[in-house]
Amino acid sequence: MTRKSATASIEVGVDPLIAFQAFTEEIGQWWVPGPINAWDSARAVTKRIEPGVGGRFLEVYDDTTGDALELGRITVWEPGARLVYRSSVDATEVDVRFEAIDSGTRVRVEHYLLPGGEVGEGSLFWPNVLHWLESWCARRDAATSPEPRQLARLSAALYYEDPAAAARWLAKVFGLTSWDRIPAEGAQPSWIELHVGNVAVLLFPLAGKRSADEPVTHEMWVYVDDLDAHHARATGHGATIVSEIQQHGYRAYTARDLEAHQWTFIQASPAMP
Incomplete structure (x- = not known):
């Protein structure tokens, strides 16, 4: 048997x-x-x-x-x-x-x-x-020991019609990473976990289709080491820029992802680990 x-x-x-x-x-x-x-x-x-x-x-x-x-x-x-x-x-x-x-x-x-x-x-x-x-x-040869592998005390969840495609796009365009792996073309895992530092961004499937007049209400704010380089990467991959880099006490710009969630990227301060 x-x-x-x-x-x-x-x-x-x-x-x-x-x-x-x-x-x-x-x-x-x-x-x-x-x-x-x-x-x-x-x-x-x-x-x-x-x-x-x-x-x-x-x-x-x-x-x-x-x-x-x-x-x-x-x-x-x-x-x-x-x-x-x-x-x-x-x-x-x-x-x-x-x-x-x-x-x-x-x-x-x-x-x-x-x-x-x-x-x-x-x-x-x-x-x-x-x-x-x-x-x-x-x-492993380049990793510090021990690696900071514990999750932060706050995670965020976003819902997409195609979470796997969103994960690939977010990794390529905005530079989000994964402690697991980015799903390959054709893969549709029920659980996708990306990371910004040790903060988890969880991607889940949206129930049904989002209607044309339904607003996308969740916006992510992400601190990055080099705002200008990040902006160049996003624009180079065709991201829709909602607002260009501006100074408001902080330097930031806002872009939309492939399913219209807005992401604001802010220059991290030297005191921010």
């Missing part, structure tokens, strides 16, 4: 031993924080994998006291080749393999249901998060 499983693979530009090290020792660096990426996001501060067979995969709540949730126990530990852990929170197992290729390493994960087990929708989650490792391996 074929077991229920979900698989994914990525290619990273480092050798298998480094890829294994990045996956295990640096998981706290590349695991994306957020309200749906933890068992208890209100308490979670990082993820950690203890080395060797019998080591634990942990969601850490307090480094001082050692308070943590055991997510799994390692059953296979072969640095540069393979890692397997059995979940401690549901009836699944995760098998991660590292294969040398010309460009570096192919990392393949299989997340599968154990015989006789039952899990809810979304439990076989590893194929949905493996690509976070890919982006980490691409920047």
Whole structure:
């Protein structure tokens, strides 16, 4: 009988031993924080994998006291080749393999249901998060340690008829970034999270079509390091400029995105981190 499983693979530009090290020792660096990426996001501060067979995969709540949730126990530990852990929170197992290729390493994960087990929708989650490792391996040599990967205390939500297209446009034209990834052409994820610094901008699908006389009421204000360069980037990509750069005690300009939300970009002060 074929077991229920979900698989994914990525290619990273480092050798298998480094890829294994990045996956295990640096998981706290590349695991994306957020309200749906933890068992208890209100308490979670990082993820950690203890080395060797019998080591634990942990969601850490307090480094001082050692308070943590055991997510799994390692059953296979072969640095540069393979890692397997059995979940401690549901009836699944995760098998991660590292294969040398010309460009570096192919990392393949299989997340599968154990015989006789039952899990809810979304439990076989590893194929949905493996690509976070890919982006980490691409920047790990230049990254500061530790990276500022905690979300701010305020997030904003915007609704679009096509959130995926909006995400691509906002990344290209306004320079918004993602700790996850920008959806590719044809992809329609239900949850898209972009970032300005550590502030999350959440993009959700609009219910139905926005009527021609329905105003778009939400406006974003974003502080940028170089207002003139940002204005040049936006105009170079064809953004509609509502008001050019002006001085009002602050220097700012306003532009519309592809679905008519207005964005005001302001020159950040030297005192603003």
